[in-house]
Amino acid sequence: MIRRSCVIGTGSALPERRVTNEELARTVDTSDEWIRERTGIAARHIAGEGETTATLAADAARKALDTAGLTAADISLIVLATATPDQTFPSSASKVQDLLGATNAYAFDVGAVCSGFLYAIATADALLKTPAGAAAGGRHRALVIGAETFSRILDWDDRGTCVLFGDGAGAMILEARDFPANQADTAPGIIASRLHTEGAHNELLYVDGGPSTTGTVGKLRMKGREVFRHAVTNLADVLREVMDEAGIAPAALDWVVPHQANARILDATAKKLGLPPEKVVKTVQDHANTSAASVPLAYDVAVRDGRIQPGQLVMLEAMGGGFTWGACLLRS
Ligand code: ACO
Numbered sequence: 001m002i003r004r005s006c007v008i009g010t011g012s013a014l015p016e017r018r019v020t021n022e023e024l025a026r027t028v029d030t031s032d033e034w035i036r037e038r039t040g041i042a043a044r045h046i047a048g049e050g051e052t053t054a055t056l057a058a059d060a061a062r063k064a065l066d067t068a069g070l071t072a073a074d075i076s077l078i079v080l081a082t083a084t085p086d087q088t089f090p091s092s093a094s095k096v097q098d099l100l101g102a103t104n105a106y107a108f109d110v111g112a113v114c115s116g117f118l119y120a121i122a123t124a125d126a127l128l129k130t131p132a133g134a135a136a137g138g139r140h141r142a143l144v145i146g147a148e149t150f151s152r153i154l155d156w157d158d159r160g161t162c163v164l165f166g167d168g169a170g171a172m173i174l175e176a177r178d179f180p181a182n183q184a185d186t187a188p189g190i191i192a193s194r195l196h197t198e199g200a201h202n203e204l205l206y207v208d209g210g211p212s213t214t215g216t217v218g219k220l221r222m223k224g225r226e227v228f229r230h231a232v233t234n235l236a237d238v239l240r241e242v243m244d245e246a247g248i249a250p251a252a253l254d255w256v257v258p259h260q261a262n263a264r265i266l267d268a269t270a271k272k273l274g275l276p277p278e279k280v281v282k283t284v285q286d287h288a289n290t291s292a293a294s295v296p297l298a299y300d301v302a303v304r305d306g307r308i309q310p311g312q313l314v315m316l317e318a319m320g321g322g323f324t325w326g327a328c329l330l331r332s
Pocket of ligand 1: 029030031034035038039114159160161163164205222223224225226227228231259260261262289319320321
């Protein structure tokens with residue numbers, strides 16, 4: 001027998017307020033043309049009063065529960081990836097557990113910035129396969145969420161960063177299922193994951209505050225050009241690693257759902273691997289960079305518009321502050 005964590009539902013949520021590049025250019029020294037040319041971004045959603053990381057996460061989770069035909073009580077584990085929690089503690093995952101009424105679930109946050117969802121899904125996958133990790137409620141189902149409100153940590157006077165990010169949330173429900181070993185090539189679920197960290201690059205992408213240093217929340221700082229260079233190399237390397245582990249070539253992939261940082265990073269990574277651009281799911285034009293939310297958000301968009309179909313091979317990948325990066329191959 002093989003045990004796989006299968007994706008049985010997805011959902012996403014965006015703040016009500018959509019801000020176009022033109023609208024942004026009224027208050028920031030920038031232009032629609034500059035933003036589109038350098039990043040592919042046309043608009044982003046910005047959280048308003050009452051909209052927080054946890055409320056967006058809970059909205060995305062409710063939609064995922066709906067598509068899976070489950071209630072919150074059916075969930076045994078909640079892993080929430082975020083770099084913009086509602087509070088320093090308790091975790092935003094605890095708040096989501098309460099908002100949903102998922103009383104059978106144990107819940108915690110994972111912090112790996114833009115790669116957070118890759119870290120969260122790998123963690124949930126591993127836990128679902130252990131008797132102790134899957135034990136709560138005996139249900140073996142995880143709610144894996146990426147949710148962010150980066151608008152609250154942006155320096156709106158820094159045009160080099162504030163135009164790049166947006167707010168949102170995406171959620172996936174994983175269920176551990178057993179399959180006969182001879183079905184390994186066709187069984188749905190997570191096939192392989194790889195994660196990496198290189199802490200030496202802190203100064204290229206970071207927040208200049210924190211509870212244990214300045215006692216403030218801080219603002220996002222980034223050396224964009226250098227991040228770009230590392231992103232393309234690291235992502236191509238980790239994608240190759242996961243494909244090698246699974247014994248597949250890029251041509252076998254039906255879809256790549258990348259972290260939506262920048263259309264140029266997506267294009268450059270696809271080119272490096274010889275992946276046709278039409279196999280890459282792109283939502284950066286509508287959402288900008290939503291950090292840990294971007295992969296599950298893009299995945300949900302592609303499921304709902306009919307691109308991702310059951311039985312297809314899908315690669316998730318992301319890179320972010322830390323640096324952290326990772327990839328995950330699954331059959332939908
Ligand atoms: N509007 C207009 N002009 C701008 C803006 C703006 N919003 N931002 C910067 N500029 C100007 C700069 O002042 C500079 O002007 P100068 O030449 O007169 O000095 C010029 O544009 C070029 O600035 P650079 O920062 O060198 O621009 P670059 O071509 O590197 O593009 C960008 C910047 C888009 C951030 C790019 O470096 C990039 O995409 N980096 C990847 C970073 C990223 O996506 N990070 C996301 C988080 S990490 C992750 O998720 C992978």
